[in-house]
Amino acid sequence: MVRAEVGWALRASHDEYTVLASGGPVPGAGDLAEVFSRFSPDVRGADGKSPDSSLRVVLGGVRDGHLGLTFHEWSRDIDAVGRPIPLSRHFSVPYAVLSDGGITYRPLYAALHAMEPPRDGGALRIELSGTSAEEQAASVERFGFGRVAAAASSLLDGPVTVTRAEELSLDERLAFFDAVAALLPYGRRMSLVASTWDDGDSGHVALAFARRRRPGSAELDWRLPSPPVEAVAASGYLRRLSELMEKRPLSAIVEYLAGRTEPLAGTDAVETFQILDEMDMPDAVSRAAREGRLSYDLLHRLFSSGRFRELPSDDDRRYLFNELIIRGRVDDLMVIEPLWTEAGGDFEALAKAARTKLWQLEPELETVRYLWTAERLGFADAFLARLVTCPDPEKSLEGAPGGEAAVARLVRTRSKAEYTLTFSALADNGPVLYELFHQLASDPEADTDGWYERLKRFVPPEILLPFFRVLREDGASVDTSTLSRIVARGPGCLTTLLRTAAAGGRLEGVLPAFAVLLSRGALPDRAFWAAELAGLDPVHTGDQGMLDGLLMWLGHPPRHLEDAAAGDWPRYQEAFELVCGLPGMADPVAARLAAHLRAWPWQSDPRRVAAVTGLASVHEDVPDLARVLLAGRSAEPALSEDGRYASWRRRALARLPYLAAEEVALTLTGLRPEAEPELVARLCAEAIDRRTPLEEVVDHLTLSGWRLDGDRAVRLLNGIRHAFALLGWTRPDAEEFALALGRAIVRTRHPALVEEIREHTARQTLLEIEYQYQLLQNVMMDPLDDEVLYLSDRTRGELVELAEWVMSLARSSRSRTWFG
Numbered sequence: 001m002v003r004a005e006v007g008w009a010l011r012a013s014h015d016e017y018t019v020l021a022s023g024g025p026v027p028g029a030g031d032l033a034e035v036f037s038r039f040s041p042d043v044r045g046a047d048g049k050s051p052d053s054s055l056r057v058v059l060g061g062v063r064d065g066h067l068g069l070t071f072h073e074w075s076r077d078i079d080a081v082g083r084p085i086p087l088s089r090h091f092s093v094p095y096a097v098l099s100d101g102g103i104t105y106r107p108l109y110a111a112l113h114a115m116e117p118p119r120d121g122g123a124l125r126i127e128l129s130g131t132s133a134e135e136q137a138a139s140v141e142r143f144g145f146g147r148v149a150a151a152a153s154s155l156l157d158g159p160v161t162v163t164r165a166e167e168l169s170l171d172e173r174l175a176f177f178d179a180v181a182a183l184l185p186y187g188r189r190m191s192l193v194a195s196t197w198d199d200g201d202s203g204h205v206a207l208a209f210a211r212r213r214r215p216g217s218a219e220l221d222w223r224l225p226s227p228p229v230e231a232v233a234a235s236g237y238l239r240r241l242s243e244l245m246e247k248r249p250l251s252a253i254v255e256y257l258a259g260r261t262e263p264l265a266g267t268d269a270v271e272t273f274q275i276l277d278e279m280d281m282p283d284a285v286s287r288a289a290r291e292g293r294l295s296y297d298l299l300h301r302l303f304s305s306g307r308f309r310e311l312p313s314d315d316d317r318r319y320l321f322n323e324l325i326i327r328g329r330v331d332d333l334m335v336i337e338p339l340w341t342e343a344g345g346d347f348e349a350l351a352k353a354a355r356t357k358l359w360q361l362e363p364e365l366e367t368v369r370y371l372w373t374a375e376r377l378g379f380a381d382a383f384l385a386r387l388v389t390c391p392d393p394e395k396s397l398e399g400a401p402g403g404e405a406a407v408a409r410l411v412r413t414r415s416k417a418e419y420t421l422t423f424s425a426l427a428d429n430g431p432v433l434y435e436l437f438h439q440l441a442s443d444p445e446a447d448t449d450g451w452y453e454r455l456k457r458f459v460p461p462e463i464l465l466p467f468f469r470v471l472r473e474d475g476a477s478v479d480t481s482t483l484s485r486i487v488a489r490g491p492g493c494l495t496t497l498l499r500t501a502a503a504g505g506r507l508e509g510v511l512p513a514f515a516v517l518l519s520r521g522a523l524p525d526r527a528f529w530a531a532e533l534a535g536l537d538p539v540h541t542g543d544q545g546m547l548d549g550l551l552m553w554l555g556h557p558p559r560h561l562e563d564a565a566a567g568d569w570p571r572y573q574e575a576f577e578l579v580c581g582l583p584g585m586a587d588p589v590a591a592r593l594a595a596h597l598r599a600w601p602w603q604s605d606p607r608r609v610a611a612v613t614g615l616a617s618v619h620e621d622v623p624d625l626a627r628v629l630l631a632g633r634s635a636e637p638a639l640s641e642d643g644r645y646a647s648w649r650r651r652a653l654a655r656l657p658y659l660a661a662e663e664v665a666l667t668l669t670g671l672r673p674e675a676e677p678e679l680v681a682r683l684c685a686e687a688i689d690r691r692t693p694l695e696e697v698v699d700h701l702t703l704s705g706w707r708l709d710g711d712r713a714v715r716l717l718n719g720i721r722h723a724f725a726l727l728g729w730t731r732p733d734a735e736e737f738a739l740a741l742g743r744a745i746v747r748t749r750h751p752a753l754v755e756e757i758r759e760h761t762a763r764q765t766l767l768e769i770e771y772q773y774q775l776l777q778n779v780m781m782d783p784l785d786d787e788v789l790y791l792s793d794r795t796r797g798e799l800v801e802l803a804e805w806v807m808s809l810a811r812s813s814r815s816r817t818w819f820g
Contacts, residue, residue, distance in 0.1 A: 002101035006124040007066065007092040008117055011036050012075065012085050024123025026092050027064035036070070036088055054197075055170055058205070059105055059177070061193040062263070066092035069108060091124070099186055099261035102130035104178040105194075106171070133255035136182040140250060143179050146226030151176075151207065152183035153238040154218045155192065156269040157231035159206050161214045165222035170196055173209055180207065183241060183253070185260035185275045233269040240276050247280065282310040285320060299324040304335050308343060318344030325349040330357070330366045333373050340377055347379065351386040358387075358403020367406055371414055384410060385421035388432050408435035412443070417454055427458040430489060434496030437467040441504035448472055463489065470501040470509050477509040480516050487522065494523075495532050505539035511546045512578065518550060519582045530554040545572035549579030552592035561600075565611035573614050580618050590619040594628045603636035613648040623659065626652045630663050634670035634704075637682045664692050668700035673707045680706060681719030682726075688737055689727050694744040708745075708753065710760030717742045717761075 007024035009032050020032045028034055055073040062068075068090065075085040091112050098108070111126045118124065140148045154160045168176070173196045181189060191206070198208035201215045213219040218234075220227045229235050244253055256279045264271055277284035278301065285302050288294045302308050303324055311317045321343035325336055336345065354370035367387075374383035387407050411432070415422050426433045440446040448471045455464055462485040466478045478486075478497075486494050494514075501510045514523075523529055533551055538544050544560035551558055564572035580586045593615060602608035612629065619625050629648065632639055639645045653660050664687040671680060680701070687697050701708070708716075717738055724734035742761075746754050782788035791799070 002097055002103065002128050002130070004093055004097045004126055004128060006112070006126055008115075008124055009036070009090040010117060011088040011090075013088070021117070021121075023117060023121040024092075025066065025094075026090070027066050027068075036090060056195065056197045057109060057170065057174065058193065058195045058198075059109070060189055060191075060206075061204075062095045062190040063092075065095055067095050067098055067189065068092055069112060071113065095190070095263075098128075098189075101128060102186075102258050103128045104131045104136065104181070106174045106178055107131060109174055131178070133251045133258060136178065136254045136258070137249075137251040139175055139179045140182055140254070143176055144225050145245070145250070147220070147222070147224070148176070148179045149183055149238055149241050150227045150229050150234075151180045151220050153229055153234040153241065154220065154231065155180070155184070155188075155206055156233040156237050156272060157218065159208075159214065159217035160220055161212075161217045162207070162209045162220045162222055163211065163213060165209055166211070168209070168222075177207065183257065185257050185262075185264060185272060187260055187262045187264040188272065190263040233273075237269065237273065237276065240273070244276070244280055247283075253279065281305070281307050282312075286311065286316055289320065289323075294323065296324075296327045299327065300332065300335070303339060303343065308339075314344065318346070322346045322349035325353050326356075328353065330369050333369055337373050337376065345377075347383070347386070350374065351383060354383075354387060355403065358406045367403075368410060368414065371410055380414075381416075381419040381421045384415060384419060385425040388422060388425040388429055404431045404435045405439075407432050408439055411436055412439050412446075417450075420458075423455055423458045426455070427460070430493055431496075433459065433463070434467075434493055434500075437471065438496055438500045438503060441471055441500040441506075446471075462486070463493070466497060466510075467500060470497065470504055470506040478513050480513045483510070483513040483517060484522065487517065491525075491528065498532065498536060502536040502538050502543070505543075507536070507538050507543035507546070508540065508575070511543065511550070511575075515546065515550055515579055515582055515585075518553070519584055526554050530556050534559060540571065541568040542571040542575040545575030546579055548572075549576045549585070549589055552589045552596070553579065553585050555588070555592060557592070557596045561596075561611065562608070565605075565607045569607075569611055569614065572611075573618075576615060577618050586619065587622070590622040590625050593619070594622075594625040597625075597628045597632075601635070603632045603639055606642065609639065609642050610644050613644045616648060617651075620652060620655050623656055626656055626659055627662065627666055630659060631666040631670035634667045634675070634683065635672065637667075637679060637686075664690060664697075665700055668697065669704045671701070671704040671706045673705050675706060677712045677715035678719040681716050682723045684716070684741065685720050685723030685727060688741070689724075689729075694737075694741055695748070697741070698744045698748050702748070708749070710753075710756035710758075713742075713745060713757045714760050714764045717745075 005024065007022070007026035009020070009022035009026050011018060011020050011032065018033070022032055026032075055071060057069070057071055059069045060067065069092075070088060070090045072086070072088050075087040077085050079085050093108065097103070107128055107130075111128055112124075115124055115126070151160055151162070162176075165173075177194045180194075181192065184192070193205050194207040195205045196209055198205050198214065199210045199212070205214075208214065218231065229238050241253070257275070260275050277298075281298075281302055285294070285298050288298055299320060303321065308317055308320065311320070321336075321339065322345065324332065325345065326349050328336065336350075339345070350370060350373070354367050357366040357370070371380060371384060371387075374380045388411065411422060411426065426436065440448065440451060448468065452464070452468050462482065466482050466486055469476055469478055483494070486497055498507070498510060498514070501507045517523055518529065530551060533547055533554070534556060536547060538547055538560070541560075541564045544564050548558035548560050548564075560572075580589050597612060600608075602612045612632075616625055616629055629645075629652070632645075640649070653663075659666075667683050668687060671683070684697050684701075687700075688694065720741060721734045721738045724737065725731070729737075746757065749757070777789065780789045780791055782790065
């Protein structure tokens with residue numbers, strides 16, 4: 001027995017008037033006309049005799065958590081013109097109360113039909129009794145399973161109209177609705193709207209009695225005990241109901257469906273099929289496996305519910321359980337572990353499931369949970385060994401190998417000293433073993449000696465010893481013969497040894513022997529090794545120097561030169577010199593260093609200058625490298641004032657004296673297009689000071705690609721006068737050669753550029769003359785009378801001479817178009 005608080009609404013209506021009232025919780029009470037329109041059947045005629053003019057009941061459909069129920073009948077009262085008054089009573093009952101109590105339609109109708117609205121306008125309070133599964137099953141059998149099942153199944157495809165059933169009473173029709181609903185999950189009542197009579201085309205009414213088939217609905221002929229069902233969903237559901245009837249009592253089916261109260265809206269049949277399948281879940285899962293449509297959800301529900309015990313054979317149980325292990329998620333281990341023995345868990349299936357997690361974003365977080373399960377089940381060593389073992393792609397469950405980093409992390413963090421199977425497997429899987437060494441090098445808390453003791457029984461000494469030499473801070477260096485044996489194991493072993501040494505700050509223990517093998521040609525794939533070396537992250541500057549030397553020998557730029565220049569440079573230089581001292585290394589390294597320095601901006605940073613001159617001192621007999629350093633002054637003329645650079649320059653020119661004749665060309669032709677004119681002026685002044693002909697200086701500027709325009713030409717010619725002065729020239733000599741350079745530039749340049757230079761020269765000169773004139777005027781002016789100037793006779797005479805010279809220049813010039 002359950003109690004419910006019921007909302008209600010009344011309507012008395014003809015076309016020209018409507019009387020409305022309501023009380024209690026009624027969804028949509030703000031628009032009662034809309035509420036009644038949703039629960040009103042389409043009726044033809046009102047003669048008081050045919051079924052459509054007697055009491056009609058529309059029920060079902062849930063809105064805002066309430067199931068609706070509406071009675072339509074003729075009142076005994078008449079209106080002012082003598083017509084019977086149509087009366088509609090609507091009730092809304094909480095769906096949760098009905099589903100919890102298993103309330104069907106007939107008891108609900110019986111409880112509400114005779115109820116009168118409370119005078120206070122409040123809610124109705126009723127008590128309802130549920131209908132047992134046996135009673136509902138008896139109702140299904142009374143109407144005939146074929147007929148009821150056909151109606152229930154057809155509702156999965158759309159509306160259904162029951163025809164040729166006029167003789168049925170209202171109570172029988174409601175009983176039929178209950179019978180139909182009993183063969184569907186209780187939650188279908190959310191969307192199932194049924195009417196005891198609807199002779200029109202009400203699209204929202206799913207199941208109705210009528211004289212003829214309603215448009216868009218399937219017809220169920222009452223005179224046929226087993227009406228045909230043709231729609232796909234309907235025929236499938238009917239077939240499954242029939243199959244269940246062969247295995248289980250009808251009352252059990254009804255009881256199961258009555259318990260599935262989760263809301264099911266719309267006509268989507270998928271969830272309804274799944275619910276029906278779950279009743280016979282073991283057979284449904286077996287059937288899905290045979291038909292190739294086995295899903296993870298089915299497997300999970302089968303074993304989490306414990307219904308796997310209903311499977312017909314142990315073989316089925318084992319097969320499906322191990323499919324769950326393989327397909328399942330890591331959280332399924334909580335289901336799998338307790339059922340391992342009972343359900344027939346397979347070791348290989350668990351290993352396969354764990355390996356599938358090795359390619360995920362953070363595989364160890366999930367794979368370790370599989371290992372925990374294996375620990376609790378008593379086979380952790382064998383399980384971890386299985387993960388370590390490199391699988392055979394043709395025979396193994398896992399497919400191609402992978403996830404070495406995750407497996408190595410499991411071994412490092414979860415293995416125990418007694419895991420002999422795991423350590424034996426490590427010896428046979430180089431990639432995982434090498435990755436383990438690398439992780440030990442990256443872990444400052446690692447027990448290196450303890451790991452050595454664990455592994456020495458299984459791993460050959462020619463592999464184990466080199467790695468532990470670089471793992472121990474006091475370890476000896478690896479010699480070339482030992483490294484050759486490492487190389488014989490494949491490139492993966494050697495690359496991991498290098499990475500391990502880098503991680504532990506012990507590259508100096510490996511790189512010398514590696515460099516020797518590289519210089520001997522024992523490591524032929526140059527591109528591969530260049531990429532591997534470039535990927536290392538050395539800790540010490542000595543390691544950086546050796547790596548950079550090797551990279552340059554392989555034709556790649558150095559990676560650590562910039563950082564080393566600002567750090568422990570002597571150690572870098574020493575290691576770099578060691579590489580260059582190996583046979584056949586010096587010349588390729590020098591050539592690559594020269595190429596790098598051409599692009600690297602080293603000239604303005606004293607630390608970089610020191611680094612570059614230090615490296616170049618190793619190759620003082622290499623003219624190309626010396627030329628690059630000499631050309632460095634084209635970017636920074638002040639390099640000559642740097643003590644280290646000046647010292648290197650003296651030594652270089654002493655060893656390669658012919659470069660002295662090239663130095664001017666190197667500095668001038670190396671100019672950047674956007675170099676400042678004042679910088680260029682200094683280099684040009686130095687070249688002229690070294691007796692370089694003016695035409696040659698101009699030619700070098702042309703070859704350099706330095707951008708010359710009118711403004712930059714004037715700045716160059718003004719700046720070179722100052723540069724000569726810095727070199728100790730007298731003013732007349734400085735001015736003479738500056739003017740000569742200007743004439744040389746004008747003689748060799750394109751007419752259009754010459755015109756631009758002349759225009760800028762004239763403009764700048766006139767501006768300067770104007771300023772100097774104003775300066776003279778303002779300085780010589782009497783402070784009390786600005787028309788009086790104090791000029792000496794000498795000054796006055798020089799001004800007159802200058803004025804005559806200017807006038808002579810103006811009279812002798814002529815207008816000319818310089819281009820075109």
